[in-house]
Amino acid sequence: MSSDKNRVLIFDTTLRDGEQCPGATMTFEEKLEIADFLDEMGVDIIEAGFPIASEGDFEAVNAIAKRVKRATVAGLARAINADIDRAGEAVKAAQRGRIHTFVSTSPIHLAHQMRKSEAEVLDIIAATVARARNLVEDIEWSAMDATRTPIEYLCRCVETAIRAGATTINLPDTVGYATPDEYRDMFRAVRARVPDSDKAIFSVHCHDDLGLAVANSLGGLEGGARQIECTINGIGERAGNAALEEIVMAIKTRGDVLPYETGIDNRMLTRASKLVSAATSFPVQYNKAIVGRNAFAHESGIHQDGMLKNTQTYEIMTPESVGVSKTSLVMGKHSGRNAFRDKLKQLGYEISDNQLEDAFVRFKALADRKKHIYDEDIEALVDENIATREDRVKVLNLLVVAGTNGPQSAVLTLDIDGQHHTRQATGNGPVDATFNAIQQMIPHQAKLELYQVHAVTEGTDAQAEVSVRLADTEGKLVTGRAADPDTLVASAKAYIVALNKLTSARGAGDPRLHAHHGAA
Numbered sequence: 001m002s003s004d005k006n007r008v009l010i011f012d013t014t015l016r017d018g019e020q021c022p023g024a025t026m027t028f029e030e031k032l033e034i035a036d037f038l039d040e041m042g043v044d045i046i047e048a049g050f051p052i053a054s055e056g057d058f059e060a061v062n063a064i065a066k067r068v069k070r071a072t073v074a075g076l077a078r079a080i081n082a083d084i085d086r087a088g089e090a091v092k093a094a095q096r097g098r099i100h101t102f103v104s105t106s107p108i109h110l111a112h113q114m115r116k117s118e119a120e121v122l123d124i125i126a127a128t129v130a131r132a133r134n135l136v137e138d139i140e141w142s143a144m145d146a147t148r149t150p151i152e153y154l155c156r157c158v159e160t161a162i163r164a165g166a167t168t169i170n171l172p173d174t175v176g177y178a179t180p181d182e183y184r185d186m187f188r189a190v191r192a193r194v195p196d197s198d199k200a201i202f203s204v205h206c207h208d209d210l211g212l213a214v215a216n217s218l219g220g221l222e223g224g225a226r227q228i229e230c231t232i233n234g235i236g237e238r239a240g241n242a243a244l245e246e247i248v249m250a251i252k253t254r255g256d257v258l259p260y261e262t263g264i265d266n267r268m269l270t271r272a273s274k275l276v277s278a279a280t281s282f283p284v285q286y287n288k289a290i291v292g293r294n295a296f297a298h299e300s301g302i303h304q305d306g307m308l309k310n311t312q313t314y315e316i317m318t319p320e321s322v323g324v325s326k327t328s329l330v331m332g333k334h335s336g337r338n339a340f341r342d343k344l345k346q347l348g349y350e351i352s353d354n355q356l357e358d359a360f361v362r363f364k365a366l367a368d369r370k371k372h373i374y375d376e377d378i379e380a381l382v383d384e385n386i387a388t389r390e391d392r393v394k395v396l397n398l399l400v401v402a403g404t405n406g407p408q409s410a411v412l413t414l415d416i417d418g419q420h421h422t423r424q425a426t427g428n429g430p431v432d433a434t435f436n437a438i439q440q441m442i443p444h445q446a447k448l449e450l451y452q453v454h455a456v457t458e459g460t461d462a463q464a465e466v467s468v469r470l471a472d473t474e475g476k477l478v479t480g481r482a483a484d485p486d487t488l489v490a491s492a493k494a495y496i497v498a499l500n501k502l503t504s505a506r507g508a509g510d511p512r513l514h515a516h517h518g519a520a
């Protein structure tokens with residue numbers, strides 16, 4: 001590290017602000033998996049959730065606090081005593097726990113949302129920060145809508161928070177309104193005017209409504225901030241938050257003009273992106289900087305010619321630096337177990353011997369059906385394998401009648417607790433028919449919240465990766481994923497993975513998942 005003054009802390013809020021965006025809800029297990037990954041990748045602070053929001057949020061923050069080894073774990077709290085106490089309880093078990101409390105400071109929020117005067121809000125800041133400080137030592141205070149707050153009043157708020165014990169001061173661009181120069185100048189002004197400003201670390205938190213979140217975050221660093229709040233793939237409220245991978249690689253690639261350092265292992269960025277995309281079922285746009293499928297693709301003749309002569313002609317960073325191994329023909333049906341194990345290692349997977357054995361069997365089955373097997377095929381296969389390790393129900397056979405002359409129908413055979421069951425069903429299309437056949441054999445109340453298909457690689461023989469999200473009657477969400485060259489088989493498997501998850505969460509004897517034996 002060059003000097004501590006230039007060390008920038010990465011505060012990841014994928015599990016809080018990221019999860020807040022419509023449709024990005026993650027399951028408990030997915031949150032733990034992501035938190036473990038972020039910790040390993042070198043994130044300094046993981047904002048694990050908003051503990052007062054629900055029992056599930058509390059449980060997730062608490063479980064993450066207990067397991068994370070290196071990073072600080074933060075829980076969000078409004079400027080309300082109950083929120084602060086709940087956040088304190090959730091992060092108590094962490095090796096390094098933080099309460100992140102916030103209140104609005106802009107005139108428009110004070111008048112219309114808070115219905116409080118400036119003086120009242122100052123009192124609230126003093127009281128709530130002091131309360132949090134009695135619970136943990138590490139307190140972050142945020143001025144919501146800071147960028148639309150008059151600078152004089154913002155300075156008084158910051159001064160009050162620091163005096164009450166805040167150790168990090170976050171000045172968010174909550175509505176994504178600022179420009180980089182304005183944002184930089186705001187930090188400069190606050191740091192210059194507030195007495196004892198050097199007692200706190202200043203933090204940026206930018207939303208992307210005008211597409212400026214990353215540029216604004218870097219502007220904030222120039223103004224003296226040394227913590228960046230961001231999310232993997234830039235997911236978050238409305239247009240999202242600043243994207244972690246873009247910030248990290250901008251700093252790494254442009255050290256000449258951005259003289260900072262982070263503690264992130266940039267070679268893990270692509271996997272982080274895939275993990276979050278899979279958990280949320282939010283696809284990453286093809287041309288997304290750093291982690292998009294096309295981020296390192298060179299299509300035009302001139303570009304390809306330059307790349308062949310010297311990769312630096314059109315590449316400012318290498319794909320390997322973000323963990324992309326160029327798509328290559330990797331293996332075929334003659335590849336052995338050792339080559340498969342090596343390949344997994346190269347792709348960053350560490351799985352148990354049992355999981356490896358299972359994945360290898362699936363790989364062989366796939367290789368029999370698909371001529372070219374790419375890295376992405378193997379990733380899909382292993383992700384599916386991990387998701388299905390405790391199956392009570394398995395898809396054995398599927399025959400579908402599709403086409404212009406409906407009704408479409410499906411004949412599906414499932415293995416349910418070791419017994420084979422077959423049902424035929426019709427539906428509005430082959431997917432609907434397949435899901436109806438499942439419903440007949442496994443009557444359940446779960447509601448289909450999301451059904452999504454994407455091709456793992458290119459070409460008509462590409463595997464389809466299907467995500468199915470189900471919500472049970474209590475609102476618990478699970479996502480099942482499966483890949484297969486046949487889209488309908490992948491759909492049936494993904495649905496069954498999700499159902500298996502719902503039952504394993506409830507215990508094996510759950511009466512809500514049982515076979516109808518008549519049609520076996």
Ligand code: KIV
Nearest residue numbers: 102142144145172174
């Ligand atoms: O955007 C925002 O202001 C926030 C705060 C809660 C920090 O997310």
Ligand code: ZN
Nearest residue numbers: 017172174205
């Ligand atoms: Zn935010």
